[in-house]
Amino acid sequence: MPDAGDSTVADDSDEALIGRYVRGDAAAFELLYRRHEMRVWRYLQRNLRDAATADELMQEVWFAVARDASRYLPSARFTTWLFSIAHNRMIDSIRVRRRHVSLESLGHESAEVTRQLIADPSTSPVAAAVARDEAAALIRAVEELPREQREAFLLQVEGDLDIEEIARITGSSFETTKSRLRYARTKLRQMLKEYA
Amino acid sequence: MTEELDEIYRRASALDPSRPSESVRRKVLEHAAALAARPRPAANRPRWRPAIFGTLAAAGLAGLLIVPRVFNPHPPANSADTAVPAQIPPDADAPPGAGAPAMAGAPPTAAGAPPFADAPSMNSAPAPFRPPQGAAKFRAIAPADRQAAAPQEEVGNTTASAQPASPQTEPSAALRRAAETGDVQALRVILGAEVPIDAPDARGRTALMLAASGGRA
Numbered sequence: 001m002p003d004a005g006d007s008t009v010a011d012d013s014d015e016a017l018i019g020r021y022v023r024g025d026a027a028a029f030e031l032l033y034r035r036h037e038m039r040v041w042r043y044l045q046r047n048l049r050d051a052a053t054a055d056e057l058m059q060e061v062w063f064a065v066a067r068d069a070s071r072y073l074p075s076a077r078f079t080t081w082l083f084s085i086a087h088n089r090m091i092d093s094i095r096v097r098r099r100h101v102s103l104e105s106l107g108h109e110s111a112e113v114t115r116q117l118i119a120d121p122s123t124s125p126v127a128a129a130v131a132r133d134e135a136a137a138l139i140r141a142v143e144e145l146p147r148e149q150r151e152a153f154l155l156q157v158e159g160d161l162d163i164e165e166i167a168r169i170t171g172s173s174f175e176t177t178k179s180r181l182r183y184a185r186t187k188l189r190q191m192l193k194e195y196a
Numbered sequence: 197m198t199e200e201l202d203e204i205y206r207r208a209s210a211l212d213p214s215r216p217s218e219s220v221r222r223k224v225l226e227h228a229a230a231l232a233a234r235p236r237p238a239a240n241r242p243r244w245r246p247a248i249f250g251t252l253a254a255a256g257l258a259g260l261l262i263v264p265r266v267f268n269p270h271p272p273a274n275s276a277d278t279a280v281p282a283q284i285p286p287d288a289d290a291p292p293g294a295g296a297p298a299m300a301g302a303p304p305t306a307a308g309a310p311p312f313a314d315a316p317s318m319n320s321a322p323a324p325f326r327p328p329q330g331a332a333k334f335r336a337i338a339p340a341d342r343q344a345a346a347p348q349e350e351v352g353n354t355t356a357s358a359q360p361a362s363p364q365t366e367p368s369a370a371l372r373r374a375a376e377t378g379d380v381q382a383l384r385v386i387l388g389a390e391v392p393i394d395a396p397d398a399r400g401r402t403a404l405m406l407a408a409s410g411g412r413a
Binding site: 021024025026029030033037038041042045051054055058059062063066067132134135136138139142157185188189192 | 198201202204205206207208209211212214215216217220221223224225227228229231232233
């Protein structure tokens with residue numbers, strides 16, 4: 001049980017929150033979960049292009065965080081640890097899915113997400129519609145990147161990780177990771193120019 | 197340009213209506229709360245750590261004290277200042293009637309004495325010479341009376357060599373003990389009583405072999 005006066009503070013760092021959870025403060029875990037919920041989910045969903053599988057992995061990732069919280073070492077950032085768990089679960093899932101699902105079938109979800117973005121019912125001003133179109137195009141472009149480039153890009157923008165951390169998580173060299181990020185960003189910029 | 201791309205991506209993410217399932221959130225938070233409420237293993241509780249470290253330190257200290265004795269079971273030789281009369285307990289001065297048969301049931305009287313006279317002592321301090329009651333009688337016998345006492349001793353020693361019983365029952369056990377510990381004064385007293393010097397113990401070791409093993413041959 002948390003100590004008296006050990007109330008969870010919303011602006012606590014991730015590392016402080018996981019420490020509180022290890023000491024029995026379940027509210028700290030909830031705050032941590034809500035803080036990173038969408039980032040982890042988007043990382044999974046845009047890599048896998050399948051919302052159901054992303055949900056399944058999302059649950060596995062956070063179960064692992066809760067179970068192994070006492071093993072977390074504050075020497076590394078919490079987000080690095082969190083996204084390394086997500087990466088490992090996702091790689092395992094991709095390996096299993098390759099045996100059952102063809103890659104073509106994975107593209108349907110991407111097209112559906114793009115359609116939802118474009119057909120947002122809140123559309124009213126023309127500028128907003130253009131922005132939504134641009135956003136939808138970018139999301140589609142991200143999902144069409146080669147897997148390694150897409151993963152590196154999503155780890156950077158969703159996990160807020162630097163090149164060294166991404167290289168460590170993906171098991172790649174620093175230079176390889178840097179090249180993947182450069183290629184990914186070049187392609188996305190080119191797509192945006194074409195869209196404009 | 198990098199910041200612009202990231203900004204467009206963040207805007208696109210904000211507009212993306214895709215969301216994780218609400219049931220996932222509920223399951224995750226319930227699971228986390230259940231784990232938080234579960235008592236953690238004792239080893240992870242901070243208040244147990246001093247006790248664990250204290251136990252380990254005590255075990256380590258005990259190991260440091262025991263290991264040298266295991267690897268060096270033979271204590272160093274008695275120094276010359278270990279006087280025999282001072283080491284003989286009062287009950288060792290038994291009446292002259294206490295002969296070899298009486299020694300068979302005589303238990304060790306001092307706490308530091310090993311249960312068997314030939315057993316190597318585990319104490320680091322030199323084991324005091326503690327002759328059996330028969331040896332005390334030998335000391336009490338005057339040189340003039342040795343002739344008379346000799347037949348009785350020979351009978352006892354013959355019996356002992358024919359049937360190597362417990363080393364404590366033999367007068368030669370005192371000789372071997374004195375040879376092993378290097379107690380010169382005790383050796384003089386025992387040899388004066390014409391104890392057979394080559395009588396082996398249960399493991400076939402004579403007084404000479406024991407003295408040689410201690411570097412005192």
